[in-house]
Amino acid sequence: MKNARSKPLFSLLLIATALVLPFSASAQNPPAVAESVAFSYDLANGPKLWEEIKKHMEFRTENGDPRAWQVYTPTLGNDLQRVVFRSCCHEWKDMDSYDEWSDENPEFRKHWRDGPGKHINSYSHNFTIIDWDNSHWGSEDGPYKLIAVTEYHVKPSHAARFDRARRAMSQIAID
Secondary structure, X not given: OHHHHHHHHHHHHHHHHHHHHHHHXXXXXXXXXXXXXXXXXXXXXXXXXXHHHHXXXXXXXXXXXXOOOXXXXXXXOOOOOEEEEEEEEEOHHHHHHHHHXXXXXXXXXXXXXXXXXXXXXXXXXXXXXOOHHHOOOOOOOOOOOOOOOOOOOOOOOOHHXXXXXXXXXXXXXXX
């Protein structure tokens, strides 16, 4: 009877070890995380918005924002009234320290609300893990003025299948 109990226990320990090993390896080499804020606006408000964005970015720089932000906009396609602010490449722990910094410096949020924020229709806030093995982002061929972007909207629970397919397509392109 003792042996019958030890097999399930051993199996559970083996599974737990298999689950923990990838996390311990990634803790030693944390992934790069990009934070982005995307928003849309009415095209009629575009000139006012861009004037306010310029002032706001100068305000952030002059007043010590610890992050560097890049601004991206579409030049072709649909939904031209979109803007993405992106900061890269951080560790997850940096997200908490930046939130604390933001809480300690409320004038940055107020400056946004009173400036560009008046012209915004909708927001989204995203975090992205950078897959350096399948990316040329930041390669010696840059800095890029124009980049091609393809958006994929992955169904819930399909992310792992999508990642496998994306890695396979990337390898085909590399080969």
